[in-house]
Amino acid sequence: DTGVSQNPRHKITKRGQNVTFRCDPISEHNRLYWYRQTLGQGPEFLTYFQNEAQLEKSRLLSDRFSAERPKGSFSTLEIQRTEQGDSAMYLCASSLFYSPNSGNTIYFGEGSWLTVV
């Protein structure tokens, strides 16, 4: 399978616990994105990487969220001290980026569903 891979696919956790999601992008892709999606909404941007550099983190994210892409390949998204409002699907995506005018087709993984109880 050469697509974007995410795990775990589903996670149920108690409020206050920490969770970590992993994303393996398409191997030749230099860009990696994390989005969050709740029911009936479009994907909401969280953060993205160009190789191992984190380019931007959404101002909507609290300090409880952190993402890494240590070697420019896979990435992890950690949520500390989870809250019920964190319940959502966390989508990872990757792309091969050349320049803004060349377009930037994003390929999504199947997502990781988080339920905080």
Place this chain on the structure above:
Amino acid sequence: GQQVMQIPQYQHVQEGEDFTTYCNSSTTLSNIQWYKQRPGGHPVFLIQLVKSGEVKKQKRLTFQFGEAKKNSSLHITATQTTDVGTYFCAGPVVKTSYDKVIFGPGTSLSVIP
């Protein structure tokens, strides 16, 4: 900040009817992309438009990019039940030498057989 908007939010059509969703950006876009998300699935890339006034077709789907590169539309002719899902437009936010892609809220299409 930059916003991408879509209308309508929901659309219910009889099978065989046409369907159109519209996408508007508050700023000029260098390109626009369309994605489809089936219920319970993840967004899947459909197409990208780059040129002003560009029109592209994929079988029964017609995509158009506005002359001012601030709006776009997706038109489906003679809908089928396989067209059910949410259609998102997405565009880049240009910031210094980097950009990121932001998504509209989507149009959810239901097709009544």
